[in-house]
Amino acid sequence: MRTPADSRAAARRLIEALPRPLPRDEARRADVVQAALLASGLLNSSDLGDSPAVATATLHGLACLTHLMDEAALGHGAGQLLLLLAERDSFPLPHPAPDAAQIRVRDAATALLHLAQWHCHDPLRLLGAVLQVHSVEARDASTRQA
Template identity: 70%
Template sequence: MRTPADSRAAAQRLIAALPRPLPHDEARRADAVQAALLASGLLDSSDLGNAPAVQAAARDGLTSLTHLLDKDAPGHGAGQLLLLLLAEQVAFTPHPTPDEDQLRARDAANALLHLALWHTDDPMHLLGSALQVHAKEAHHHRTKTE
């Protein structure tokens, strides 16, 4: 089981590897997100084109982003990620205003969800799975360190 620190490092590598801005062309955008997953270590090069493996990598990326958001607000990363995604979807600004790192995490989450559309019919299920994995990993880490 990964530690939250391992996940945060993977999330930072993922964010750093994503081009800004992402390509508008659907295929080029998917390729860029998969390349970022490869660079982050969340996807293995032998798994390119393997839908279950890409789904798992996207889920792990979302989990990692949640751990990253947990760093500054322990126990609130999942809610913060959902709020950031919802705020962008319905065009409102949460209070307090998200900082640049939070916006980058949101953009990476959106990119992963967009990639998931190529590999699953239900990206929201993928997001829910990522939040469940986050909760298990965070709980495991807390009980292990206490």
């Protein structure tokens, strides 16, 4: 199991490896997102194109992004990521516009969710699993520190 610090480092590598802007062509976009997962260490080269492995790497990539969001709002990273992914105008409560770093996290998460559509049957269930993984990893990290 990764520590939150390991996850934040992987998230930063993932974000840096993603080209800006992402290709518009869906197949090319899927390829560059898989390459970013590979560069981040979340996917092995032998697993490229293997749907279960890519789905797992996507899950871990999203969990890593939640840990990165925790850095600024300890314990609230998962909620912050969900807010970034939601349509800002659809929220009835005022929510501040994301800063440049948050936009990069949102773009990375969106790219991962797009890839998930190719490799898993239910990307929303995958997102739910991300929240569980993040919660367990954060709880385990706080238990080790105590």
